[in-house]
Amino acid sequence: xxxxVQSGGEVKKPGASVKVSCKASGYTxxxxxxxxxxxxxxxxxxxxxxxxxxxGNTDYAQELQGRVTMTTDTTTxxxxxxxxxxxxxxxxxYYCARGNPGPYWYFDLWGRGxxxxxxx
Amino acid sequence: xxxxxxxxxxxxxxxxDRVTITCRASQNINxxxxxxxxxxxxxxxxxxxxxxxLRSGVPSxxxxxxxxxxxxxxxxxxxxxxxxxxxxxxxYTTPYNFxxxxxxxxx
Numbered sequence: 102x103x104x105x106v107q108s109g110g111e112v113k114k115p116g117a118s119v120k121v122s123c124k125a126s127g128y129t130x131x132x133x134x135x136x137x138x139x140x141x142x143x144x145x146x147x148x149x150x151x152x153x154x155x156x157g158n159t160d161y162a163q164e165l166q167g168r169v170t171m172t173t174d175t176t177t178x179x180x181x182x183x184x185x186x187x188x189x190x191x192x193x194x195y196y197c198a199r200g201n202p203g204p205y206w207y208f209d210l211w212g213r214g215x216x217x218x219x220x221x
Numbered sequence: 222x223x224x225x226x227x228x229x230x231x232x233x234x235x236x237x238d239r240v241t242i243t244c245r246a247s248q249n250i251n252x253x254x255x256x257x258x259x260x261x262x263x264x265x266x267x268x269x270x271x272x273x274x275l276r277s278g279v280p281s282x283x284x285x286x287x288x289x290x291x292x293x294x295x296x297x298x299x300x301x302x303x304x305x306x307x308x309x310x311x312x313y314t315t316p317y318n319f320x321x322x323x324x325x326x327x328x
Contacts, residue, residue: 136317138265138319145319145320145321145322146257146265146308146310147319148310148315148317148318148319151317160315162316163222163316196264198265204271205252205253205255205270205271205274205312206253206312207270207271207312208255208257208265208267209267209270209276211265211266212264213263213264214264
């Protein structure tokens, strides 16, 4: 079954770090990029960045540069996103999404989301 | 960065209505424009890619079109399962920004 299964919700204190995982199955992991998208409460979707499981190349949203790291493990077909120095406005549902490698890039498979709550 | 301006931010409609949502890019993005449907507590769902290509399995009442930097998502006859929030997204260049979303509510 083609799917992305994300890790469970997290509660963190301001200043801490969080790592969310996304296990892919049912397709060739290295043939598709993985993006991370978040949605804060009452807000829209925000693209956070992208990683190629094939090359390890990454591209992060400028506002998250220095705080976010995206990685993949091809042996376990798992993508991970670590966000450091958490603030209250990082409270959001975090999604991983598979990027179609065709000529027109789009996200055709999504995880169900991981709620990260940042609160003192 | 390319900004995506979506309108309206919300609309009220009835089952059977024709609904139109627009999205304007701040610069040329060719046809690198996708539409997603998002319901609370679920993962977003791809509806249309490359401005007008309907994803396999998506009902044909959803159509997308493009004119320059203006893009339109049309639902020809709103169904009960279509009440959701819709987002456009440009995939021309990173950051792959989304529009602000359009919430389609029941009148």
